[in-house]
Every structure is written in C-alpha cells, then in structure tokens.
Amino acid sequence: MKSNGAQILINSLQSEEVEYIFGFPGGAVLHIYDALDTQDEIIHVLVRHEQGAAHAADGYARASGKPGVVLVTSGPGITNAVTGIATAHMDSIPMVVISGQVPSPLIGMDAFQEVDATGITRSCVKHNFLVRDINEIASTVKKAFHIATTGRPGPVVIDIPKDITIEQITPKSYPKEIEMRSYKPTVKASNRQIKKAAELILNSQRPIIYSGGGCVIGNASNELREFTRMSGFPITQTLMGLGAYPGSDELSLGMLGMHGTYESNMAMYGADCVIAIGARFDDRITGNLDKFCPNAKFIHVDIDPSQISKNVVADIPIVGQVKQVLEVLNEELKDKKLQDISKWWSQINSWREVDSLAYRKKSGVIKPQTVIETLYEVTKGEAIVTSDVGQHQMWAAQYYMFDEPRRWINSGGLGTMGFGLPAAMGAKLAMPEKDVACVTGEGSIQMMTQELSTMLQYSTPVKIINLNNGYLGMVRQWQEFFYDKRYAMSYMDALPDFVKLAESYGHMGILVEKEADLKPAMLEAFKQKERTVFVDIKTDPTENVFPMIPAGGAHCDMLLAGRDEMVSKDETDLNAV
Amino acid sequence: MRHIISVLLENETGALSRVSGLFSQRGFNIESLTVAQTNDPGLSRMTIVSTGNDRVLEQIVKQLNKLIEVVKVSDLTSQDHVERELMLVKVCPTSKDELDIKQLVDIFSCKIVDVTEKTYTIEISGKTKKINAFLNALDSAIIMEVSRTGVTGISRGKKAILK
Numbered sequence: 176m177k178s179n180g181a182q183i184l185i186n187s188l189q190s191e192e193v194e195y196i197f198g199f200p201g202g203a204v205l206h207i208y209d210a211l212d213t214q215d216e217i218i219h220v221l222v223r224h225e226q227g228a229a230h231a232a233d234g235y236a237r238a239s240g241k242p243g244v245v246l247v248t249s250g251p252g253i254t255n256a257v258t259g260i261a262t263a264h265m266d267s268i269p270m271v272v273i274s275g276q277v278p279s280p281l282i283g284m285d286a287f288q289e290v291d292a293t294g295i296t297r298s299c300v301k302h303n304f305l306v307r308d309i310n311e312i313a314s315t316v317k318k319a320f321h322i323a324t325t326g327r328p329g330p331v332v333i334d335i336p337k338d339i340t341i342e343q344i345t346p347k348s349y350p351k352e353i354e355m356r357s358y359k360p361t362v363k364a365s366n367r368q369i370k371k372a373a374e375l376i377l378n379s380q381r382p383i384i385y386s387g388g389g390c391v392i393g394n395a396s397n398e399l400r401e402f403t404r405m406s407g408f409p410i411t412q413t414l415m416g417l418g419a420y421p422g423s424d425e426l427s428l429g430m431l432g433m434h435g436t437y438e439s440n441m442a443m444y445g446a447d448c449v450i451a452i453g454a455r456f457d458d459r460i461t462g463n464l465d466k467f468c469p470n471a472k473f474i475h476v477d478i479d480p481s482q483i484s485k486n487v488v489a490d491i492p493i494v495g496q497v498k499q500v501l502e503v504l505n506e507e508l509k510d511k512k513l514q515d516i517s518k519w520w521s522q523i524n525s526w527r528e529v530d531s532l533a534y535r536k537k538s539g540v541i542k543p544q545t546v547i548e549t550l551y552e553v554t555k556g557e558a559i560v561t562s563d564v565g566q567h568q569m570w571a572a573q574y575y576m577f578d579e580p581r582r583w584i585n586s587g588g589l590g591t592m593g594f595g596l597p598a599a600m601g602a603k604l605a606m607p608e609k610d611v612a613c614v615t616g617e618g619s620i621q622m623m624t625q626e627l628s629t630m631l632q633y634s635t636p637v638k639i640i641n642l643n644n645g646y647l648g649m650v651r652q653w654q655e656f657f658y659d660k661r662y663a664m665s666y667m668d669a670l671p672d673f674v675k676l677a678e679s680y681g682h683m684g685i686l687v688e689k690e691a692d693l694k695p696a697m698l699e700a701f702k703q704k705e706r707t708v709f710v711d712i713k714t715d716p717t718e719n720v721f722p723m724i725p726a727g728g729a730h731c732d733m734l735l736a737g738r739d740e741m742v743s744k745d746e747t748d749l750n751a752v
Numbered sequence: 753m754r755h756i757i758s759v760l761l762e763n764e765t766g767a768l769s770r771v772s773g774l775f776s777q778r779g780f781n782i783e784s785l786t787v788a789q790t791n792d793p794g795l796s797r798m799t800i801v802s803t804g805n806d807r808v809l810e811q812i813v814k815q816l817n818k819l820i821e822v823v824k825v826s827d828l829t830s831q832d833h834v835e836r837e838l839m840l841v842k843v844c845p846t847s848k849d850e851l852d853i854k855q856l857v858d859i860f861s862c863k864i865v866d867v868t869e870k871t872y873t874i875e876i877s878g879k880t881k882k883i884n885a886f887l888n889a890l891d892s893a894i895i896m897e898v899s900r901t902g903v904t905g906i907s908r909g910k911k912a913i914l915k
Contacts, residue, residue: 297770355820356823
C-alpha cells in the first residue's frame with residue numbers, strides 16, 4: 176500500500192515513540208496535519224505562537240529527559256520558532272523541529288511564506304536537514320533523533336518541502352539503526368586520564384567540585400552523589416546544574432558565579448584543585464579569567480571536546496559521558512586515602528558564616544526572596560520550578576533548594592525572557608503528577624501570556640508565581656549600580672491586571688499585596704490541582720540580587736547585601752589552610 | 753601562526769556554508785578556502801588556510817570536528833606536506849615589456865596559456881610565496897586581472913588523511 180510523505184513522517188515519529196508534538200499549522204504543513212489527524216498515538220498540542228511551541232517542547236524535554244518535538248509551517252512559522260531553538264541549543268536540550276517548506280520547484284523564487292530555514296537556523300542547531308526526496312524522510316527522522324539525543328544533545332531541524340509530503344511511495348520499514356561515518360560521538364573516556372585525575376584528587380588539599388548542566392542532561396546525578404559523598408569534597412553547582420546534587424545537603428555550597436554564594440566563589444578562588452564535571456566555564460561563572468581560580472589545577476570532564484580548554488586550559492582533560500567517567504572514577508577512588516581537608520572545611524565554614532543570602536525584611540513590602548522561600552515551604556521543595564529570565568530567576572535559583580535533577584528548568588545559556596510559561600506547560604505534560612510552578616516577573620510573562628490559552632485547552636494546571644515589582648528588575652539593578660541610577664526604559668507603565676487577565680483565559684487569579692496574605696495565597700493556589708492559578712505578588716521594587724560579582728570582576732570581588740563597599744577577601748591567607 | 757587545515761566532509765548541500773558559517777560565527781580567520789569533490793563522489797575535501805595561536809587552532813579543529821558532516825580534520829602544518837596554489841594572471845604588455853614577461857615566465861617556470869593581440873594569460877603554480885613573488889615582479893600597470901585558487905595541500909609519505 177502506498178503512503179504519502181506526510182504519513183511516512185508521522186509513522187516515523189510514532190516509531191520514535193513521540194508522545195507530544197507542539198505546533199501550529201499553516202499552508203506548507205497541511206498534509207502533515209492531515210496525516211496527524213488520522214491517528215491517535217501522538218497528541219498534538221496547539222500553541223498560540225511558535226516560540227511557545229519550541230519552549231514547551233524544551234520544557235517537556237528537560238523534565239522528562241526525552242526529546243521534545245515541534246511542528247511549524249514555513250516562513251514565519253520557523254522564524255518564530257528560532258528563539259526557542261536557540262534557547263534549546265545553548266542549554267544542550269534534545270529537540271527535533273519539523274518545519275514545512277514551500278514546494279521544491281518554488282524554493283529560491285521568493286514564494287509566499289518562504290524563508291531559507293536551514294540557513295536561518297544553521298548557527299543555532301546541532302544539525303539541520305532539507306529533505307529533497309520522499310525516500311529520505313524516514314532515514315532523516317532516524318538521523319535527527321539520533322543526533323539530537325546522543326553525544327552533547329541539541330536541537331535538529333528537518334525542513335520538508337510541501338510537494339514531498341504529497342508524493343506517494345510504497346514505504347520501507349523504519350530503520351532500526353543508523354550508521355553515520357561522520358558522526359561518532361565519543362562515549363568511552365580514556366582510563367589513563369581518569370587515573371591521572373584520581374591521582375590529583377588524592378593529593379589535593381583544597382579541592383572543590385564544580386558541576387554543571389551536563390550532570391543533569393547526562394543523568395549522572397547518582398554517580399555525582401556517590402563521588403561527592405565518598406570524597407567529602409565541597410560541591411558548587413552552576414545555574415544549569417542545580418539539583419544534580421541536593422542543594423540542601425551539607426556538602427553543597429550553593430550556586431557559584433555572578434550571583435553565587437560567598438562560600439562558593441571564595442572556595443573556587445582558594446581551591447588548589449577544581450573538578451569541573453559537565454560544566455563549560457561560562458563567563459557568568461568565571462568572571463575575570465585572569466583572576467579565575469589562581470591557585471588551582473583543573474580536571475575537566477565533558478562529552479564535548481570543544482568545551483575543553485576553550486575558556487580555561489584543563490590540566491587533566493577527560494572527554495566522555497559524565498556518568499561513565501564518574502563510575503570509573505568512583506571505582507578508582509574506592510578505599511583510597513584522601514588528604515585530610517578539615518582545615519579547608521573550617522575555612523569554608525567561616526565563609527559560610529558571612530551568610531551571603533541573608534536579607535533584611537522591611538515592613539509594608541514583600542521581599543521577593545520571601546516569596547521563593549514560601550514557595551519552597553508550601554511545595555516542600557518538591558515542585559518542578561520553571562523560570563523566566565531576570566532577578567526572579569536568580570532568586571529562584573538561590574532560595575529554592577533543588578534536591579533532585581530535572582526540577583529546575585530555566586534558560587541559562589541564551590537567557591530567553593518568555594521561556595518560563597510554555598516550558599512549565601511542557602513540563603506538566605511530561606510529569607502530570609508533579610506540581611509545576613513558573614516563577615516569573617511582570618516583564619517576562621508578558622512575552623508569552625498567549626500560552627495561557629493553550630494551557631486551558633490542554634488542561635495543564637501550572638502555578639504562576641509572578642514577582643511583580645513594576646520594573647525590568649535586572650536591567651534596573653545594573654542601571655542603579657553602573658549607570659548612575661539612570662533608569663532608561665526599565666520601568667513599564669500600564670501593566671495589565673494580571674488577575675483579570677488570568678480569569679479572561681479561564682484560569683484563577685490571586686493578587687497578593689501584603690506579606691501576611693502570601694502563604695495563604697500559595698496554599699490556595701496549590702490546592703487547586705486541576706486549575707492554572709496566576710498568583711500576582713507585588714514585591715519590593717528596589718530589591719537587588721546579591722551577592723554579585725560585577726561583570727569582569729574576580730570571584731573574591733563580591734558585592735553583598737546591605738554593604739556599600741565591595742567585600743574583597745583577596746588577602747585571605749590560603750597558605751594557612 | 754599560519755595553518756593549513758584539511759577537512760574531509762560529506763558532499764552534501766549546505767556543508768560548505770556550515771564550515772564558512774562556523775568561521776565567521778566564532779571569529780576565526782580565513783585566508784583562503786578551496787573545496788572540490790574527491791575520488792569518492794560522496795566526499796568533498798576542503799583546504800583552509802587560517803591564522804591563530806595554538807589555542808585558536810585547537811578550537812578551530814575541535815569546532816570543525818563537531819560539525820555533523822565532517823569526517824576528518826587534519827592540520828597539515830604540523831606534518832611534512834606539499835602545498836600548492838594556482839594563479840591565472842592576464843597582462844597587457846606594451847611591446848617593450850614583452851621580452852621581460854617571457855624572461856619572467858622562464859625564471860618562475862610558468863606557462864603562457866593564452867595569447868591575443870594585446871594580452872597574455874599566464875598560469876603559475878607553487879607555494880603562496882612564489883606566486884606573490886611573481887606578482888610583485890610584474891609591472892603592476894600591465895596587470896589586467898588576477899585569479900588565485902587559494903592553497904591546497906597533501907601530506908608527504910605513507911600517511912593519508914583517512915589512514
């Protein structure tokens with residue numbers, strides 16, 4: 176029996192066990208939608224904007240570990256999705272995006288809704304394909320899923336001209352395996368390098384584990400826990416890595432970098448051995464590279480060879496899957512005697528006493544930090560929390576202790592405002608039994624409010640925690656510190672009534688203006704198991720995120736809350752440790 | 753430092769723009785780039801001349817390897833190799849220059865491949881330095897146009913890019 180290209184595509188997606196497609200129809204993909212309509216294995220989620228589709232697929236992928244799938248039409252369909260694709264690319268999220276293209280004979284003729292989709296997405300995907308032949312649809316889908324999910328994961332775009340979806344052939348069975356001579360992601364790390372790393376670890380006096388998103392994406396949380404507990408080393412996690420190691424554990428120093436804790440950054444500055452696991456030495460982590468970890472030797476474990484020695488030269492590079500590397504390393508270190516690092520711990524504990532996340536409450540205003548602490552308390556630390564981008568993102572990362580991986584979902588690399596709400600919808604579809612909260616601000620949420628409509632249609636009850644301070648807070652903070660308090664365009668007039676907005680979309684809205692109402696409002700919101708609740712919380716408009724390392728500063732140059740002067744502990748005598 | 757990088761990649765549409773896009777996106781420098789199909793019609797070979805310190809070169813090689821269609825990357829500069837560039841140059845000498853041109857063609861062992869009443873077209877191949885020297889030796893006033901291929905190269909001896 177013959178099938179058309181659209182049916183072959185949908186059958187291929189079924190073979191890949193796709194549960195959800197997030198998409199929006201249009202001329203070039205009408206045949207694909209027609210084929211989707213005749214089956215019920217895959218559920219299509221009709222978003223309200225293609226950027227929302229990409230973010231929702233991304234949230235689904237981050238929460239479940241499975242690739243997210245997006246379907247958009249040609250032209251504006253794919254260009255709208257680009258921000259979401261770039262977001263997934265920067266954070267190494269497995270995603271397959273299918274975009275319609277104008278019919279093959281019209282390509283290059285400036286046809287209606289034509290853009291060069293592979294050209295536009297080239298620099299923000301792991302790979303992309305333009306399918307030229309109906310016989311290549313199935314193998315291309317197979318390759319796309321293989322590439323998206325192996326090695327360092329990432330988004331793959333498949334652009335399919337409309338005529339290819341109409342053409343008919345007798346299809347072959349879906350390929351079980353695919354062999355690509357040009358793509359062989361490294362999987363097994365060199366044992367010799369791991370032995371060298373073990374030797375350095377055994378001899379270090381002031382070690383620190385610096386773990387990143389690779390431990391979450393690479394499902395290496397258990398191995399990381401074993402390594403950390405066996406060694407008794409302090410661990411600091413990046414924004415992307417939070418939860419791989421429990422944030423509430425005593426060995427955890429919290430997040431590091433620009434808004435990291437005092438103890439994390441000082442320990443990085445003072446360390447003699449930095450064990451970087453699935454992290455990429457991003458500029459928001461390192462600050463000034465010339466003053467970054469001045470006394471340390473670096474062990475760097477990453478699946479992507481191009482990350483090693485890109486920003487910081489690794490003394491012991493290990494290319495491999497973090498999970499496998501840690502398994503071998505743990506075996507290597509078993510029953511070996513480590514150095515006594517009690518002096519190092521007492522130094523770290525004295526940094527901890529600075530209590531860098533302390534903040535002063537003011538009567539009459541709700542502190543944003545209190546909101547996150549309340550959210551943590553009400554959800555018992557067990558919710559999946561997505562966020563948008565800005566101050567609220569940093570407060571969520573600092574004050575919500577993530578004890579499990581895949582609970583903290585945010586756009587760390589690209590920093591995409593508007594990510595939080597659709598990502599929460601995707602996460603809720605992936606984990607329907609979990610509470611999902613979207614921590615956002617009045618600036619970010621307005622970039623994606625249309626998805627409230629999708630959330631009603633597909634019953635994805637999410638709790639939106641809106642830290643409404645009336646400012647684009649992170650912009651305002653930088654203007655306060657670095658632009659003599661000239662607040663250019665960081666204040667938004669004419670905000671909507673978010674309660675009414677939520678209600679108009681069929682959801683529930685709660686306005687919170689007093690701290691006393693905060694906890695009851697959150698309890699009420701999470702009691703509503705079947706409904707999306709928008710909790711609009713008026714927070715202190717002048718609050719800033721601390722600690723802070725100004726861009727280009729060193730880890731020892733931190734601004735702390737309630738202090739006018741920069742705290743510099745450069746003079747700490749580390750040799751005494 | 754100048755490096756000659758050989759890249760073997762799948763002969764597919766878009767592969768060239770992936771490579772050139774990578775160089776512009778990451779701010780790597782390209783002095784020249786040549787590409788053509790190899791004896792295996794499924795594979796293209798690209799030769800890129802770039803400059804940068806060791807760390808930049810390491811990143812170039814790693815980033816090229818990361819492209820899905822790239823099969824093999826090799827830095828020819830680090831091994832014994834042969835490199836060649838070909839140039840076609842069209843000149844319009846006055847009658848008194850003609851003798852000079854013929855002498856230069858002899859000295860540089862190049863060929864005159866086309867002659868008209870008023871023009872000569874000369875073909876020269878060799879290392880970039882030789883081609884530059886030939887171009888400098890010509891009177892710039894008589895040069896009508898120049899077309900250079902950019903450098904291509906191959907390693908000496910038993911070693912081959914895939915073996």
